[in-house]
Amino acid sequence: MQKTFSFPAAFEKSISDALCSYKLTLQDSQALAKCVQTLSDFFIAKPDAPTPWHERWAQIAYLCYYLPVNSARLSGLIHEADARQFFQDLEHVIDFGAGLATASMTLHERHPLAFQLIERAAEPQQLIEKYFPQFKAQEWLRTFSASRLSKDKKTLALFSYSLTELSDLPDWAYQCEALMLVEPATQQDGRKLLQLRQKLIDSGFHIWAPCTHEGPCPLLTQSKTDWCHDRIHFTSPQWFLNMETHLPMKNRTLTASYVLARKTAPAALKAARTVGDRLREKGKDRQMICRGPEREFLAWMHKTGIQQEIPRGVLIELPDELQKVSNELRLAQEIKLL
Ligand SMILES: C[S@@+](CC[C@H](N)C(=O)[O-])C[C@H]1O[C@@H](n2cnc3c(N)ncnc32)[C@H](O)[C@@H]1O
Incomplete structure (x- = not known):
């Protein structure tokens, strides 16, 4: 989308x-x-x-x-x-x-x-x-x-x-x-x-x-x-x-x-934003996200069969359980766009 x-x-x-x-x-x-x-x-x-x-x-x-x-x-x-x-x-x-x-x-x-x-x-x-x-x-x-x-x-x-x-x-x-x-x-x-x-x-x-x-x-x-x-x-x-x-x-x-x-605070938001384009690499896709002071990427291994196209700049809901490897958050399922 x-x-x-x-x-x-x-x-x-x-x-x-x-x-x-x-x-x-x-x-x-x-x-x-x-x-x-x-x-x-x-x-x-x-x-x-x-x-x-x-x-x-x-x-x-x-x-x-x-x-x-x-x-x-x-x-x-x-x-x-x-x-x-x-x-x-x-x-x-x-x-x-x-x-x-x-x-x-x-x-x-x-x-x-x-x-x-x-x-x-x-x-x-x-x-x-x-x-x-x-x-x-x-x-x-x-x-x-x-x-x-x-x-x-x-x-x-x-x-x-x-x-x-x-x-x-x-x-x-x-x-x-x-x-x-x-x-x-x-x-x-x-x-x-x-x-x-x-x-x-x-x-x-x-x-x-x-x-x-x-x-x-x-x-x-x-x-x-x-x-x-x-x-x-x-x-x-x-x-x-x-x-x-x-x-x-x-x-x-x-x-x-x-x-x-x-000056007014926004409503609380439990979300991340994609701040990069999808990067296609050998065996996996990665996309930079932002949700805090750490520089992080969502990553999905090709063997999981995930084929998700996430636009740059949108808000996403991250699953509660995410495996973190170095600066990568490994997805086991498609994520939800907000
Ligand atoms: C790059 S243009 C952007 C125009 C418009 N905001 C846009 O988004 O297309 C920058 C404009 O700011 C005006 N500008 C620059 N400094 C200014 C100042 N100190 N006071 C008033 N206008 C100024 C320039 O004349 C120019 O029209």
Whole structure:
């Protein structure tokens, strides 16, 4: 059972309408791909540079590529968050580094909260207000500071791919009830996020996902190279697939590193999470799981006849009786997905 997500259907008409203003359509695969490639090359050459929103090619690349891909990725994470009722009682969202409001518009589809968008560039706001009328933000701001934070509202601070441009979370974010942090699934950004997770725990936050515990992260403390990331299968429309034929990157699956944290504690959970893909080895299959400070793998010997495909990033119920050999938990029967 794969976790398969797309972007909201309503986005397609809005993207198409916006592209008209550049005299382009969704069928102009090659021209669209050229803009995506230009922005991708820009970020490779200048990883710390601000997003060049003033450039026509950057706007087009965000509309036809980064908006759909990031929205599908966020849909997968919102699905995980909903499984834990993470958004319950939240009233207000601050989307920092909102860009084309990708995270807010995707969350709004399932949770129509009040959205305040912080984006230093003006162009994204203009595009969203003109071409995405289905989404109404409470307000757009160019900057944000603690003095603007409402003390009597339960606020979610949302950072989708916007921490990379910062050295730490801004101070006001530590005062919010909830945090949703999404980062590229690279080793560097992923491990930085695991360090931030520990800082959040030390500052009084509880981790709702992906962690099922609040002990030290085994991927950070027991390994110098691991980083926690989830995998989401992406179903894309034909125009997107056509555009991709002109690009080196293919997106049948999308990865993301994320942390969901709240000041309120989550309901107790007796579960583990798969944090790796299935590894096929001689005589057995193994898959990394997380349930505490130890770096552990589920393992099932081929001679048991178990043929289980467990998606990465899901919660699983472990049997009470498990044989442990070194860092492997040996399965004698299929396990239950929660
Ligand atoms: C990589 S984009 C991510 C956009 C969007 N959140 C998404 O998920 O697609 C980062 C955005 O953060 C904005 N940004 C970076 N630093 C900022 C700051 N200090 N204040 C406001 N916006 C900022 C940039 O202009 C850019 O649009």
